[in-house]
Amino acid sequence: MALRPVVPTPSETGSEWGNVSAVLFDMDGVLCNSEDLSRLAAVDVFAEMGVQVTAQDFVPFMGTGEANFLGxxxxxxxxxxxNPESAKKRFFExxxxxxxxxxSGIGFPGAYELIVQCKNHGLKVAVASSADRIKVDANLAAAGLKVSMFDAVVSADAFENLKPAPDIFLAASKILGVPTNECLVIEDALAGVQAAKSACMRCIAVTxxxxxxTLRAAGPSLIRKEIGDICFNDILNGGSD
Structure with a gap:
């Protein structure tokens, strides 16, 4: 049965921002400074096929999963x-x-601290990424972030519809046992912001x-420079006092 988002109402939330019980972290570009590295690896894949591309060519397809990213x-x-599957396999290699x-230090400064702060305040935390699990595990290890820090890790492997479809975020909500209207997403890609909105979740976008x-056009709740610039008050109260 398809997962359906819960649309918050003023009576349910009690305020305009509402209660936040879980934070869903995208990985590439949010927890890990890996978007440029991903594009470089993708350029390498095409170079092996004798096709000249630039890292900038991949920007419109970021956050949509490796098969779409390359395809x-x-x-x-x-x-x-x-062949997207063989290209994806070589990309991961x-x-x-x-x-x-x-x-190797690809974690963004402040990512570890924000995760710990959320956990210390009783919020559930999850990685919710359009990347395959092999890349999620590698990136978290490269960033020095242990998988055990998270209450859930949701990756692309089990999903047919990736971001901007809301499926990954809805699955994370279900695994955590937290209603969609109590989940907050942190994203860097247009597809991710769009997916959060489709899931009826608040979203903090990072530039x-x-x-x-570009991000504002997708309608995130807040915009910050990077994860280190997100304070706990942004998550709990939308930045208001």
């Missing part, structure tokens, strides 16, 4: 006989070998990958 550029470039070494004007 979108292949479609734009008119690559004949492109290159990414893990060259760019995501354990404890680590896209500009403020």
């Amino acid at each position: 979108g550029v292949a479609s734009v470039k008119g690559v004949k006989g492109f 290159l990414y893990l070998d060259k760019y995501a070494k354990p404890n 680590t990958t896209l500009g403020e004007d």
Whole structure:
């Protein structure tokens, strides 16, 4: 049965911002400074196929899962006989070998501290990413973030519809046992902000990958520069006193 978001009403929340019981962290561009590294690995994949692309070519497809990330550029470039699954497999091999070494320091400053602060205040925390689990695990290890810190880790592997579809966020809500209207998402990609809105979840967007004007068009609840600039009051009260 399809998961359905719970739409908050003033009577349910008791205030305009409402209660927050869980924080769903995107990974690439939020917890981990890995978007540029992902694009470099993708350029490597296409170079092996003899196709010249730039890192910028992948920006429109960020946050949509590796098959779409690679396949979108292949479609734009008119690559004949492109196989998204084999390309994704090679992408992971290159990414893990060259760019995501354990404890290589790709975690954004303040990410660990914000996770701990949320947990200390009784909030549940989850990773909710459109990346496959192999990349999620590698990135968290490279950032020095233990999987055991999180109450749930939801990755792309089990989903047909990735962001901007809300499925990953709705699944995280169900696993955590927290209503969608009590979940807050932290995202950097347009697809992620759109997915949060479709799930009827509040969203704090960070400008680590896209500009403020671009993100604002998707309608996040708040915008901050990066995760280190998000204070606990932003999560609990939407930045209001």
